[in-house]
Amino acid sequence: MRDARVLLNAKALTHNLHRVREYAPHSHVLAMVKADAYGHGLAFALSALQDADALGVAFFQEARDIRALGNTQPIVVIEGAFSLEEWIESSKIGTQCAIHQERQLEWALQHIIPNATIWLKVNTGMNRLGLTPEQTITAAEQLRAAGYQLILTTHFANADEPDHPINQQQIDTFLTLKAQLEPIQVSMCNSAAIMQWPELHLDWVRPGIMLYGSSPFADHTAQQLNLQPVMSLKTRLIAMHQIAAGVTVGYGARYTTTRPTHLGVVAMGYGDGYPRVVDHAQVSINGQLIPIIGRISMDMLTVDLTDLSTSPNLDDEVVMWGGEISVDQIAAAAGTIGYELFTRLSMRPVRYITQ
Structure with missing residues (x-):
């Protein structure tokens, strides 16, 4: 037998989730399990991440896959719905969708899901997905009037380089917008940001690579960060x-x-x-x-x-x-x-x- 094999350590994954809790003890944890749990296998990862407050996926089929495994944890679809049909289905399987473009906003206002939670994404400098700050304020007003609960979110472009000047630009833009939309729940931090900026943990953190025992930094090993390889x-x-x-x-x-x-x-x-x-x-x-x-x-x-x-x-x-x-x-x-x-x-x- 050739015997090339992948060994997956459930205790290591749980340990790394606990490390997130140690870094951000007052925040909710959205554990990222997109891309088949970063290649580790979705069913395996879900069994070790029961303590997470919610699970994060990239697109809607990944949410369906989680529900097909019998998991009932809250799910956040970070790229949001790709069609009105997906938006409607999100309420049926209990997912929370991001809104990062005008088309998705139109779907949410066209088919209102009472009391649903929306992750409203603002582009603060990553320049990939997200509404402008001005669009975000208008969208927040419309969604609140329709009865939605909002979580304001953004994504760092350079959190693994803490001294990069774009970081502070993104932080300032986001916190200014947060102040304008109060009261509102917010989420800024991916794995690198969780470790770098405790003052930015806020309501939700979104660990990804650190859960799987890999370092988000070029100059710090996973072992130095007390992360265990999964x-x-x-x-x-x-x-x-x-x-x-x-x-x-x-x-x-x-x-x-x-x-x-x-x-x-x-x-x-x-x-x-x-x-x-x-x-x-x-x-x-x-x-x-x-x-x-x-x-x-x-x-x-x-x-x-x-x-x-x-x-x-x-x-x-x-x-x-x-x-x-x-x-x-x-x-x-x-x-x-x-x-x-x-x-x-x-x-x-x-x-x-x-x-």
């Missing part, structure tokens, strides 16, 4: 060879050995979701870090076993990320972020849930 990606050593100095390894002959080398072949590749573009990445075998050499193939990759202090054996476990190697390290070696690695995993590695 996912481990593991496989086996399937072949070993002794090769001479001065020979090439793998597609494109991009790696040439500089010494006699004990080469190992690992059952993992980009077909499993391990990034082909990693550069100077490592794996762990028997608790020791060893370098990947040569190009990543679809089903395999090669490693240099020469410096292992204990002799490796066929079928030894190989840790790709999780534990002694963080997903953030591999992401950095691939020029990306942990979010992408989590969500790009294929279904080839078998999933196992651990406690």
Whole structure:
């Protein structure tokens, strides 16, 4: 059996949710489970996030998927309804929708859902989704007159860079608008902002990547933030060879050995979701870090076993990320972020849930 596998730790996910509570003890928690819970599996994540005040998804089908699993927690659809039909259905399955554009506002006023909660999104500088502050004031007046409950929200563009000047611009714009719309519940903070600005936790926080044990900051590891990795990606050593100095390894002959080398072949590749573009990445075998050499193939990759202090054996476990190697390290070696690695995993590695 090939034995490429994903291990999912429910206790780690619950621990990370508790870390959110420690950072923001007076705020409600909207736990983000979009994109199949950041690639971890929706059913798995829901079982460990029962203590969250609500669940956040990107679009309406993800809310349907949650309800199909029997979950009854409040759901917030952060991109809102994509049609009048979805807006009408939102009341039937108990979801709260964001409104970030005039068309969605028209649907809400055309088909009024009494006492429903709307997350009214204002664009404060991300320049992706959201009404202008002026549009937001008008929309809030109309929605309140129609009987809706409102939560004002925005999204930081640079919360992972606390000194970025756009941050203060966004904060000032949002807090000015909040004051104009009082009394109103509000939400500003994603994972990075939760850790950076306790004064901005306010009514609701929206943790995403920190729940899954990855750091939102380039200069702080998850371990330093007391976050536990929820996912481990593991496989086996399937072949070993002794090769001479001065020979090439793998597609494109991009790696040439500089010494006699004990080469190992690992059952993992980009077909499993391990990034082909990693550069100077490592794996762990028997608790020791060893370098990947040569190009990543679809089903395999090669490693240099020469410096292992204990002799490796066929079928030894190989840790790709999780534990002694963080997903953030591999992401950095691939020029990306942990979010992408989590969500790009294929279904080839078998999933196992651990406690």
